[in-house]
Amino acid sequence: MNHDLYFSAHSIAEQGSYKLMELPPELCMLVEASLSSEGDRPSPSSFYIKGQPGEDAVLCTQDKTYTIRTVSLSNSILVVTSPPDPDVFPGDDNSLPNLVIHDQLSEILELTQAIPKLHKLNTLLKGKEYGEDEEDNENDMNVEQAYDDPKNFTYADARAMIQASETELNRGLRERRILRINENLRPISSAYLTKIIQFILNTLAALSLNHESIPIEQVCTTLADEHDVPRIVSVQVMGWFGEISELEGKWKMDVVAVVREAGLGILKDAKDKSLNKDDLISSWKDSIGDKFASSVSLDLLVGNYIIAPASPYSNRQLIKYFPISHLPVDPAQRFSDLFLTRSKWKNEDIVPFLSDIAVNSKERDKMLLKYARATTDVDGVWFTSRAQYNG
Secondary structure: OOOOEEEOOOHHHHOOOOOOEEOOHHHHHHHHHHHOEEOOEEOOOOOEEEOOOOOOOEEEOOOOEEEEEEEEEEEEEEEEEOOOOOOOOOOOOOOOOOEEEEEEEEEEEEEEEEOOOOOHHHHHOOOOOEOOOOOOOOOHHHHHHHOOOOOOOEHHHHHHHOOOOHHHHHHHHHHOOEEEEOOEEEEEOHHHHHHHHHHHHHHHHHHOOOOOOEEHHHHHHHHHHHHOOOHHHHHHHHHHOEEEEOOOOEEEEOHHHHHHHHHHHHHHHHOOOEEEHHHHHHHHHHHHOHHHHHHOOHHHHOOOEEEEEOOOOOOOEEEEEOOHHHOOOOHHHHHHHHHHHOOEEEHHHHHHHHOOOOOOHHHHHHHHHHHEEEEEEOOEEEEEEOOOOOO
16 A cells, blocks of 8 residues: 655644554543443543643542653654645556654653552641641631641642642541641541541440441530530541531441551550550540450551560560651662561561552562562571661
């Protein structure tokens, strides 16, 4: 098949203005779905390119984030179109349509699914913590007015600056316990959140409420009247730890999530101190009451502590707060910190501390292969560092 090729009259100006992006299968399906239509209404889909100066750009869909990498091509690709005016580039009557060359590409953009860069929230929201000692915020109106300050960091700011999809960002705000008040973002203090959880549990017990169908207004009113917790705060806290039905005005509490948060509160309160394992479990059960005591399990706190014997000659185990959220996000630095903390890790102990820097188990295993050395004995698989770190 032969074509007559001509350079565009604007080829010099157009040079470098085109990029070719290779889409992974799941994005191809998304694009195809958006182009298909039911009746006359196509299914919408949106892609966003995000990145501040100095950052590598990422592409975000509604629920995933992809890194964008440039890959060189062995053969160049021409960007061509049919001529806008056949009279400008006339051809023989029997020839195929002429083509106009606009640009020449020697590389493509490749997409790889990545972990959303939510860690920036820690820096952007530093010093903006919301706690029990908030001044002049006795009611919802005062709470909202207190956030009407241009220095505040808003949800719109987060959407623009955080390299994450909408779904990932909202999940990140929820998991980091960040309040949205009048569209401004404030992380709630751990101590205050622990108190609110305790207030809620006490309210359920005092009013004999079923944890699977809790009247939202009744709990909010009790927390506001007895503990000065604004409704705008208590409703969001309930949303973090269960399902809210606005239509029915009911809240179904996630028992496991509430129990886990209560345990984390005890760990965080201890901070640099080590806790006896049995004492931790006992205090934990006391804090949530007999009704939910059976849900207490150290497994709920995985990724937030390390455990070690009290001494080489003792069977008593000590637990120390060691949260994954305080570790570096760079893989090399993450492994450096882990091996400085402990020179030898069991497979099941180290894996939880890699969950937020690997998209899946395959990528996690690649990291372990790159930064750690595996050995096996009667106790299982152990990992030691491939590099030498000075503690």
